[in-house]
Amino acid sequence: MFYGAMKLSVGSSLKLVFRPWAEGLENIPEAGPAILASNHLSFSDSFFLPAMLDRKVTFIAKAEYFTSPGVKGRLTAAFFKGVGQLPVDRSGVRGAGEAAIRSGLEVLERGELFGIYPEGTRSPDGRLYRGKPGGLARLALRSGAPVIPVAMIDTEKIQPPGKVVPKLMRPGIRVGRPLDFSRYQGMDTDRFIQRSVTDEVMYEIMRLSGQEYVDVYATAAKRQLAEAEKAEKAEKAEKGEQAEKGEQAGGDGGDGKGREA
Template identity: 55%
Template sequence: MFWFWMLLRIILTPIMYVLWRPRNSGMHHVPRSGPALLVSNHLSFADHFFGPLPLRRRIFFIGKAEYFSGKGVKGLLSKAFFTGVGVVPVDRTGGRAGEAALRTGLRILSEGKLLGIYPEGTRVPDERLYKGKTGVARLALKSRAPVIPMAMINTFELMPSGRPYPRLGVRPGVRFGAPLDFSRYYGMEDDREVLRKVTDEIMQSIRELSGQEYVDRYAAEVKAELAGKTPRPVDDEDD
């Protein structure tokens, strides 16, 4: 589906720049070649579009295999779309989702590609930054790839969850920060305390870029409460 990604870039890029005039910065921090782990806040579905927009390289994201298993024309269009925005399917039926995501992420990075991760694990219910899951730290330490913090700006206001299309009059953007150095923790990816330290440092770097208020709770729990549901226990390593 590489052709579909190219088609999206060619068609959507000029439209997005003309209609929304995104403010982007720090692109020089993203390596021009070789693997890198891009860690980002997750405010909106629009993040998949405006995050990769200013980069010449493609960013790959990990997503549910169900996005790619639909039947008929609708299923084909869904598969083409998610492939076009860089989503790589993960089969969550054979064991823990975190392990499947880790294997897939390591494979993508071993191929010298850019991998995008949302440590919060889901789109947030408001404009705040929530506690990160430690799966991102395991991936960073196991892969030893450069870790680039990435902050989405104004995309929640642009297209909050449930809104079918983005608003006009909102200027979104993305900010890339300097690479984070976790070499002092290499070989310690099975230490839970180390994983939490690394994850918290990643979230702090995102907060500094985005200027968001930080909430020391998982976004999935808060979303469940807002929906009137009993929050399920959150697996700290699942992304």
């Protein structure tokens, strides 16, 4: 009931302010379990997608969102629970993956919709990155639920990094036809099958979104960007020090010895 009230409040506000458009909503079944596998461009993806659906869809979120202290922490936890997100402890990579799969299976066993981002993290530059096979494929093969590819469009442009005030524009959602992987039943531990399933889903997301595909993991791309940014800052700092030394040398008469009285 709380979910319904929160969805009505948040969903209605998002629709009124941003007027998102959607295509292919008929591909989402009216009943029964299904996995919604989406690209991930923005923090708001987990809000815009549920706002456009008649059915409840559950995503996972960092446990920190549910355990922060104080009034703000309690309000944040209530909000995330209200919009259908489940806490998952991500302190250990392997543990986080298993926890996400268990959470997803519980949702699917109840005959509900479970949302997952195969890239594992938000895209750092708007491109589509390689899907991680462990979560999506194992969840699909263990549950037997169909996988529905979803493409979020332009959500990253609403509030780019560093911007406080959101930009008023119309994001979009494209939903593809359900993908059936029952032919791989009982093979959820096979890494080659996991990769095959994931790549098939990522191809459909790419086709729906029109994004450029990058065959590396988004986490690796983020590390490379962070390292490049760090190197650039170090280079600027070094040039600044050299310029400062040059100015000091010029002030001493150009020979570094200073002027005689």
